[in-house]
Amino acid sequence: MRFSEWLHEHGQAKKSRDYNFAFINEAAKREIRRKILKAVAIPGYQVPFASPELPIARGWGTGGLQITLSLIGPEDILKVIDQGCDGSVNAVNIKKFVGQVTGVSTTTDTRRATIIQTRHRIPEEAMTRDQILVLQVPFPEALRTVEPSEAETRRMHGEADYSQMWLYLYEDIVKFGEISIGARYPVTVNGRYIMDPSPIPRWDLPRLHLAETLFLFGAGREKRIYAIPPHTRVEPLEFEDVPFRVENFRGKACRRCGSRTTFLDEIIDEASGNRTYLCSDTSHCDKLLAQQDEQGDCACK
Amino acid sequence: MMPQWKPVLIIKDLTKIYGGGCPRCLEVTGPDFETNICRHCGAVVACGQVSFELYPGEVLGIVGESGSGKSTVVRLLYFDYEATSGELYFRDGPSGSPSQVQLPQADANLLTLNSFQKRQLRHVCLGMVYQNPHLGLRMAVSSGGNIAERLIMAGYRHLGRMRDRSAQLLAKTEIPVERLDEPPRNFSGGMRQRVQIAKALSNNPVILFLDEVTTGLDLSVQARVLDLIRQLQSEFHLAVIVVSHDLGVIRLLTSRTMVMKCGRVVESGLTDQILEDPQHPYTQLLVSSQL
Numbered sequence: 048m049r050f051s052e053w054l055h056e057h058g059q060a061k062k063s064r065d066y067n068f069a070f071i072n073e074a075a076k077r078e079i080r081r082k083i084l085k086a087v088a089i090p091g092y093q094v095p096f097a098s099p100e101l102p103i104a105r106g107w108g109t110g111g112l113q114i115t116l117s118l119i120g121p122e123d124i125l126k127v128i129d130q131g132c133d134g135s136v137n138a139v140n141i142k143k144f145v146g147q148v149t150g151v152s153t154t155t156d157t158r159r160a161t162i163i164q165t166r167h168r169i170p171e172e173a174m175t176r177d178q179i180l181v182l183q184v185p186f187p188e189a190l191r192t193v194e195p196s197e198a199e200t201r202r203m204h205g206e207a208d209y210s211q212m213w214l215y216l217y218e219d220i221v222k223f224g225e226i227s228i229g230a231r232y233p234v235t236v237n238g239r240y241i242m243d244p245s246p247i248p249r250w251d252l253p254r255l256h257l258a259e260t261l262f263l264f265g266a267g268r269e270k271r272i273y274a275i276p277p278h279t280r281v282e283p284l285e286f287e288d289v290p291f292r293v294e295n296f297r298g299k300a301c302r303r304c305g306s307r308t309t310f311l312d313e314i315i316d317e318a319s320g321n322r323t324y325l326c327s328d329t330s331h332c333d334k335l336l337a338q339q340d341e342q343g344d345c346a347c348k
Numbered sequence: 349m350m351p352q353w354k355p356v357l358i359i360k361d362l363t364k365i366y367g368g369g370c371p372r373c374l375e376v377t378g379p380d381f382e383t384n385i386c387r388h389c390g391a392v393v394a395c396g397q398v399s400f401e402l403y404p405g406e407v408l409g410i411v412g413e414s415g416s417g418k419s420t421v422v423r424l425l426y427f428d429y430e431a432t433s434g435e436l437y438f439r440d441g442p443s444g445s446p447s448q449v450q451l452p453q454a455d456a457n458l459l460t461l462n463s464f465q466k467r468q469l470r471h472v473c474l475g476m477v478y479q480n481p482h483l484g485l486r487m488a489v490s491s492g493g494n495i496a497e498r499l500i501m502a503g504y505r506h507l508g509r510m511r512d513r514s515a516q517l518l519a520k521t522e523i524p525v526e527r528l529d530e531p532p533r534n535f536s537g538g539m540r541q542r543v544q545i546a547k548a549l550s551n552n553p554v555i556l557f558l559d560e561v562t563t564g565l566d567l568s569v570q571a572r573v574l575d576l577i578r579q580l581q582s583e584f585h586l587a588v589i590v591v592s593h594d595l596g597v598i599r600l601l602t603s604r605t606m607v608m609k610c611g612r613v614v615e616s617g618l619t620d621q622i623l624e625d626p627q628h629p630y631t632q633l634l635v636s637s638q639l
Contacts, residue, residue, distance in 0.1 A: 288508045
């Protein structure tokens with residue numbers, strides 16, 4: 048009996064549908080799950096995987112989508128965000144697609160979701176051990192900025208030869224007075240591998256350190272999966288006398304909810320040239336606003 | 349009573365063969381055959397069965413014509429290339445670097461270490477100055493950064509301390525400290541060599557390799573670089589291996605010399621003896637052909 052026939056009899060494949068549950072066939076899901084297991088076993092190590100075709104173009108979140116599709120079950124609740132926003136094109140379309148092929152319910156509430164797929168942000172609210180955060184990764188190789196050759200970067204990871212990355216930071220400080228990396232700030236995972244945390248802002252990096260949640264990183268175009276298991280040390284690269292700093296929003300607050308403790312997007316009114324700030328995490332902003340409405344006071348008034 | 353001198357480096361039968369190689373490669377090459385190409389298999393014996401010992405604080409010269417394998421020897425010892433066969437023993441610890449690098453035991457043949465261990469050993473105990481500064485320096489990175497790279501490899505993570513040490517080393521090699529943040533591609537040939545020397549000395553190496561350091565520099569710059577090397581050598585009590593085809597350099601710097609031809613050592617001894625009373629016909633030719 049062929050594998051596909053066996054699956055047809057024993058698996059979740061249903062005759063009534065043209066495609067499998069969660070679109071990807073079971074063999075491809077198994078491949079992805081195996082590679083996720085390997086990635087979890089070696090925190091920060093990039094595991095190559097067989098990346099199947101999807102009905103969206105590579106580079107549009109296919110890595111994260113494949114992880115989500117291979118992990119999701121009928122009872123899961125999905126949240127998808129794009130740079131903190133639940134309503135932007137990329138997030139909405141991925142949510143719609145996964146909803147269509149699985150029938151799972153979706154939410155914008157970070158606390159309710161069991162799987163959160165995200166692009167370039169980590170939600171502001173603390174997450175629990177029952178949740179999985181799936182990050183979409185455009186460039187999985189943190190060392191690519193200093194070394195163009197894949198063979199060479201693999202050797203460097205293998206031998207933990209990270210002096211070139213450190214040299215890059217040294218040169219940055221010499222040229223600009225501080226480390227000028229905004230997003231994609233390299234981190235050391237579990238004291239071993241240097242990892243690209245995907246283009247999340249520096250603000251989000253402390254959230255990866257000794258977290259309760261499982262973080263999975265998928266790069267569909269580059270065909271790499273890596274992971275940060277719960278309770279793993281994640282340390283941004285820093286010199287002893289030049290410590291790592293997150294973005295500084297001192298004296299700025301969200302125009303909508305008045306929050307001073309969240310990551311803010313700068314919005315420039317082109318007509319007047321005024322700068323205002325808005326929470327990057329929209330669902331968190333909504334929550335804060337609702338709380339204030341209940342209490343009857345609003346910081347913005 | 350004479351002190352007991354123990355060699356810092358012991359090399360036995362160091363061999364590097366390019367190409368497949370066959371059992372007769374070493375028998376049919378060398379100065380007796382005037383070739384280092386094996387006539388049976390066509391392999392090139394870049395250096396064959398080179399054995400010597402290097403003592404602490406000693407300056408050893410290697411001379412020979414181009415293609416005689418002298419650079420191959422030092423680059424094998426610096427782990428740039430992988431040796432085909434041979435044994436290499438090293439007897440000294442690192443001096444004063446803050447790294448937690450674990451050195452292999454003294455009785456381990458260093459040529460059998462894995463590439464990770466070799467690299468660690470190189471970063472803690474060895475220094476190299478190449479003839480071509482492009483090999484030893486990153487031209488797009490500042491001079492201070494070039495030196496800091498080696499300090500990072502040796503375990504430094506304090507930016508201020510790294511910059512202090514880089515500035516101090518550049519001052520030692522007579523480069524103005526205000527050019528610390530300028531990349532070496534802006535520098536003249538002699539200055540590049542001096543940055544390379546500063547980089548090689550940054551981790552307090554036990555052994556320094558100089559591969560044709562002064563070739564291609566004009567005479568006055570040559571003299572300054574050689575002066576500097578002599579001065580630093582006596583200051584840090586380094587063991588140095590100098591590769592050159594310039595007998596003047598050898599005479600000035602070294603106390604002991606090996607003469608190589610076709611990948612083999614044909615004669616070795618005190619530099620004065622070799623230059624004043626050469627025994628091997630090739631050495632005689634070399635000495636008499638001096639301009």
